[in-house]
Amino acid sequence: MQKFSIGPLSLPGEKGLFLIAGPCLVESRQMAMEVAAELDRIRKEEEVPVIFKGSYRKANRSSASSYTGIGDREALEILAEIREGFGMPVLTDVHEASEVELAASYVDVLQIPAFLCRQTDLIVAAASTGLAVNIKKGQFLAPQDMAYAAEKAASTGNRKIMLTERGTTFGYHNLVVDYRGLPIMADSGWPVVFDVTHSVQLPGAGAGVSGGDRRFLMPLARAAVATGVDGLFFEVHPDPATAMSDASTQAPLGEFAAMVRELMQLQRCMQSIREEFHSR
Template sequence: MASLNPVSVGQVEIGRGRPLALICGPCVMEPNDLTLVIARRLVEVCGALGVPLIFKASFDKANRTSKSSYRGPGIDDGLKVFERVKAETGLPVTTDVHESQQAAPIAKVVDLLQIPAFLARQTDLLEAAAATGRPINVKKGQFMAPWDMNNVVAKITSQSRSGVLLTERGTTFGYGRLVNDFRAIPQMQATGAPVVFDATHSVQLPSAGEGGTVTAGEREMVPYLAKAAVAAGCDALFLEVHPRPDEALSDGPNALRLDDLAGLLRTCLRIRAAISVDE
């Protein structure tokens, strides 16, 4: 296995020998300061448990199932929200980059650039993100094998040494299911990049409803996948949370209820401690 170099995102370090980290927040920025409310609550939960935290939210959900679905406030207002989150909480933040020209303005505010799974092979986008000098988190495409990410890492590291994270979020099985092969965690760690496990997008049911306009999900399965991923040795967890998931404007069916986060993290930390003794 290649040496796992820790990746620094603000004050958070992710990688071999570092604490289990968390990338967490709502799927999309919603109106009425809800994003700030969630960020403040996450600071309380993770501070009490000693979990390093990167705050995540999307200013634009460009790949919504339906054109009529809520997408978010857009890049200009979204970056202002991130500035408030950073000023009020001190947290590093991350968000999606969908187009090459977005990378530079987003990097002026955001600490970690995230490449969505559907765009994981887009060379121009990867290189534009790398050129900002920010660390990058690439979500493995649902259509890609773990070892395909070697080429993704090579595209980025040819442009930048700021660090690469890879995120596992399930593989498409047929038309309507995502499945998780936990061998992907050590297989992607073999690229030299720390690996994040996305337990919430992994429970999506992409074509539920056969032509419906909203993606469904199995929220109740999130804890099982998160615990399994920690047992398999992931370096960080990715979880989308919402205080009232059934009312969320995006991805509510697979979002974890915010009040359930602390209990899940406690269990994951116990698993992490157990496997660390065995290493």
């Protein structure tokens, strides 16, 4: 497994899981700081590496009337403030090669959205910055094909690459998770993340917005941990019902610490079981 550093973090973590967590969208400084403060508390209490995530702009919208953000530079400056103030690496997504230079000057990780995982110019531009790159698997793509996306990034000499599962299209307005995809993607040699939030999404099912069912966040996350994933991706909001995007699928901030605690305990349990069987 390829290992690398992102700021103060070494990934994959020696003690197990790492988290990519934060709001879907930077809606305001106050909201982003509230989430960052709680994630900072959780990472210290649970001793779990955390990468703060937040989109500075949402380009993949179901409807032209959907909210897209507070302004690129304003949102990016908030992300940079979180990075400096809390000492957490920060991730945001980019949608076109022309966006990469600006975003890269504020964050530590550039994320390639699932819909764009075959866009060679975008992947190469992101990887050429030298920052870590998280490539989400398209809902339409076989897990073994993600090795080709990783090869595009690695062709720049960048070895800081992560691959993220986020569900596969299952008919209209639905997704299904095939957990075989996690070890298949791991065969590529890159760390694998499971995007819990978007795997419970119902794309476009909400009359112009994406729906979802957060009841399934923990069942899917537990299965990913048991499968042996390296990291978990959660979108978290202080009041998901009022979120400007992905309101149906973001985890409530007030419940997130308990969720992380349970998943870390499960990871330690699974690690002990694996070590016991390997020692026989």
